[in-house]
Amino acid sequence: MARMIFVNLPVSDLTQSIAFYEAIGAVKDARxxxxxxxxxTISESIHVMLLTHPKFRQFTPKAIADARANSEVLLALSAESREAVDGMVEQATGAGGKADPGPRQxxxxxxxxxxxxxxxxxxxVMWMDLAAFEAATAAAGR
Incomplete structure (x- = not known):
């Protein structure tokens, strides 16, 4: 069995957060x-647990960070192409998210x-041409 990851995120409005994640392609697992x-569910191995603040507090005694004001974690997903990167950011923006809080890479x-x-x-959201990366690394002598 492949290992899975469950990212637990505190959310202030569960309904709004479900709609947002559905808009970027995640599927709610009612179970x-x-x-x-x-x-x-983002993929067979990636799941995001959206937890109301009271529910999140059941798992940690630490204060819940305000992610708009403090860095808590950076989450990264792979994409199949450059166009898929742009498409996911556009979906997120259309669903009420904010595009490009950091510089484009x-x-x-x-x-x-x-x-x-x-x-x-x-x-x-990242796309990488692994063959081009390996060629560039080999050319640089690394």
Whole structure:
């Protein structure tokens, strides 16, 4: 069985957050969702657990960071192409997210952009041409 990751995010408005993540292609898994949490499946191995603040507090004694004001984590997803990177950022923006809170990454063999969800969590979307990266690395003697 492949290892999976479950990213747990505190959200201020569960309904709004579900709609946002559905708009960028995640699918709600009703088996692991209720009025305090929603499991959003991004891929077979990547799941985002959207947790209301009271639910999130059940798992940690630490204060919940305001992701709009403080960096807490940067989450990154791969994309199949440069166009898919742009498409996901456009979907996020159309669903109420903020496009490009950080600079775009343009390295020839790699292209990336980012977006913020409604609670300020930053997601990076990256595309890489691994063959071009390996050729550039070999040419540089690394």
């Amino acid at each position: 692991f969702s209720d009025n305090t949490a929603a499991c959003m 343009e390295h020839g063999f790699m292209y990336g952009r980012s977006f913020e969800d409604p609670d300020g969590h930053i997601w990076e």
